[in-house]
Amino acid sequence: xxxxxxxxxxxxxxxxxxxxxxxxxxxxxxxxxxxxxxxx
Numbered sequence: 001x002x003x004x005x006x007x008x009x010x011x012x013x014x015x016x017x018x019x020x021x022x023x024x025x026x027x028x029x030x031x032x033x034x035x036x037x038x039x040x
Contacts, residue, residue, distance in 0.1 A: 019029060
């Protein structure tokens with residue numbers, strides 16, 4: 001389990017800033033997801 005404070009700083013910016021961005025296409029959102037998951 002991730003500490004609540006750490007989760008706030010990692011998920012809120014990603015989900016709030018990236019996913020809700022009006023000009024971001026679903027394809028680009030998928031690319032962001034893959035890039036984040038593939039990061040070592």
